[in-house]
Amino acid sequence: MADHEAKANQCMIDAEKKLKSSQGFFGSMFGGVQKQEDACELYQRAANMFKMAKKWQEAGNAFCRAASISMTLESKHEAATNYVDAGNCYKKVDHEKAISCLQEAIEIYTDKGKFTMAAKHYISIAEIYENELIELDKAIENYEKAADLYRGEDSTSSANKCLLKVAMYSAQQMNYAKACQIYEDVASSAVENSLLKYSAKDHYFKAALCHLCIDLQNAQIALQKYPETFSAFADSREYKLLQKLVAAIEDQNEDAYTEAVKEFDSITRLDQWLTTILLRIKKSISSDPDLR
Structure with missing residues (x-):
């Protein structure tokens, strides 16, 4: 475990160096984009090492750094993937951050017309509110958003599964x-x-x-x-x-x-x-x- 954490920390240091060297006039002139891509890869590697060490907060932070760089490079699909990975790490330690990361991913998927993917992550957010934070109003809201997206894609069965959750909690709330x-x-x-x-x-x-x-x-x-x-x-x-x-x-x-x-x-x-x-x-x- 300690070895994985040490390797992760070294990857973070290397990533920061790569990112710093890509900035400024000379950085952008001499392989700035490539250095940012390298930094992104190092952050992802660090995140996976942190996961192996069960350092979930650090793993989430590293995936967020990778997501931020991906957005700068206009690699939105990769950014969304990194935000989802960050959210999955934060689920274990910080539910609010997990929700924030998943919302970032949803925004990207919605913008790209990937509505089924967005719906899937609305469900993930709903489940956090449902099982962890016990905020049923917000669980209902996110299940409804997922259902709307599924219906727009003619995924009636998936939409109905979400709506049944809405019905169950609506009845509980009278x-x-x-x-x-x-x-x-x-x-x-x-x-x-x-x-x-x-x-x-x-x-x-x-x-x-x-x-x-x-x-x-x-x-x-x-x-x-x-x-x-x-x-x-x-x-x-x-x-x-x-x-x-x-x-x-x-x-x-x-x-x-x-x-x-x-x-x-x-x-x-x-x-x-x-x-x-x-x-x-x-x-x-x-x-x-x-x-x-």
């Missing part, structure tokens, strides 16, 4: 109307695709639960509409659970509600999101006048 709309749109898209058709059941189920979080009437309308759109939904365990939940809410019967959820959970294990939403609906049985 923006149920937004979540409903996304789940319904993605479900409608899935119904039209023979490979994705089965997944529509899950999306309609989650949409209906979000409707129940809004009010009973919304859910009742959904339970009439969804089987007409996707006939297989009417035969699903999810649909049968929804019918029982609606009946329990109409009767203000918390025991029946709990029993229906327990029965469903014994066959299809509830994940954390479903558990949270179902508990919110249960609490509203006696507290929300719209559900009486």
Whole structure:
């Protein structure tokens, strides 16, 4: 490890010397561009040595130096690659710097029309906000940006994966109307695709639960509409659970509600999101006048 770090530090020193010698009148006259390219390569070599030594901050800094030189040389694709590499290093030690580097890469990819690449890195930023910084508003924002770019490239499947994240977190933040709309749109898209058709059941189920979080009437309308759109939904365990939940809410019967959820959970294990939403609906049985 120490040997890798020592080699990395020497590469940094050599890179600084190369860069300095490229500057000024005489530097630009006598191989200035070549010296900058050499310096860029040395910074990249240093960054990889720092990675091997697990010096993530230093590795990120070295990749950023390489990116800066690449931008000066108008090598934008290489600059974007260096920014992404820097971001991946910073992810381990400095999340804000990681986001900043990925945003630099996105700007370059967008400018060059590489929208799929830009979308990929919006997802990376969203995941940092989602898993590390726990800032769901910003995670939603970046998943939406990724989805927009994927849709522009007709990558419907990739766009929908991002939108489902948006729906999940929107529901967690009690923006149920937004979540409903996304789940319904993605479900409608899935119904039209023979490979994705089965997944529509899950999306309609989650949409209906979000409707129940809004009010009973919304859910009742959904339970009439969804089987007409996707006939297989009417035969699903999810649909049968929804019918029982609606009946329990109409009767203000918390025991029946709990029993229906327990029965469903014994066959299809509830994940954390479903558990949270179902508990919110249960609490509203006696507290929300719209559900009486």
